[in-house]
Amino acid sequence: MAMKTVMADQTSTVQRVELADAHCHLDLFEGNDIAMEALGYGVNIIVTNGVDTMSNIKTLSISDGRHVFPALGIDPQHAVSMMDDEVEFNLNMIRSNSDRIVAIGEVGLDYVISESPAQLTRQHKIFEKMIDIALELGKPLSIHSRSAIGDVLDILEEKGVKSAHLHFFEGDEEHAARINELGYMVSVPPQKSAKRSRALKIIDLSSIMAESDSPAAGSSPKSVEESIRIIADIKGMGYDEAAALTTANTKRFFKIGGTIGIRKI
Ligand SMILES: [Zn+2]
Structure with a gap:
């Protein structure tokens, strides 16, 4: 890294590794x-997730397929109050935009927001529909699993899902071992947690991505810099190495092709 800085100084350019959220x-x-600003900081790849009807529509309209890539879904928070015809509307929107979207997301289960059995049943029903459409269209899943990661992994395994991403990973070491076995991915938010650090030590290097989860966790996609620093620390890597790794993993998982290039400033 020191070498690189010296060389960069000599040629009066600073090379930055491209980052992916x-x-x-x-x-x-x-x-x-916000997307333009992120690009200015070298965040060349952003996967943005819809969570309900209006959010899915807006997600499509702000994605350019060059730097900003859309994932569409119904998340557990919105699943509990969404009527069946609106669910169908969203499924049709997903089908008719299948050539543009890089994943089905955000979808999943959240056992913190729902206590009533009826709401939990609804969450499960919508999550299964989201998995089914991902399998139908051959798309990966981006999954929310707050306090529900064990059940999420059971369901994914039962349904034979091969391509899944546990976003805001908060599992323990046992979950981490299962994720490695199943060949799934995790992404790391810009927040430190001792439990996550222990579990991440076990996760394969090829399965780790960085996320900002902005504006919920990070303030913008630029917050992936902090996520990458956390990953670099846990895995004993340099920042640039962790950045290159997480970007390569994100491109491979979401099938985002081509090299967008190393930005020179
Ligand atoms: Zn999210």
């Missing part, structure tokens, strides 16, 4: 400036 919600920001 594997999970955020750009539709929740005002205007399009």
Whole structure:
């Protein structure tokens, strides 16, 4: 890294590794400036997730397929109150945009927000529908699993899902071992947690991505820099190495092709 800096100084250019944000919600920001700003910081790949009807529509409209890539879904929070015809509307939106979307997300289960059995049943029903459409369209899943990761992994395994991403990973070492076995991915938010650090030590290097989860966790996609620092620390890597690894993993998982290139400033 020191070598690189010296060489960069000699040629008066600074080379930055491109960064990838594997999970955020750009539709929740005002205007399009946030994606432009992220690009300015070298965040060349942003996967932005819809969570309900309006959010899915906005997600499609702000994605350009060059730097901002859309995932569409119904998340557990919105699943509990969504009527069947609106669910169908969203499934049709997903089908008719299947060539544009890189994943089905955000979908999943959240055992913190729901206590009533009826709400939990609804969450499970919608999650299964989201898995079914991912399998139908051959798309990966981006999954929310707050306090529900064991059940999420059981369901994914039962349904034979091969391509899944546990976003805001908060499992323990046992979950981490299962994720390695199943060949799934995790992404790391810009927040430190001792439990996550222990579990991440076990996760294969090829299965780790960085996310901002902005604006919920990080303030913008640029917050992946902090996520990458956390990953670098846990895995004993340099920052640039962790950045290159997480970007390569994100491109491979979401089938985002081509090299967008190393930005020179
Ligand atoms: Zn999210």
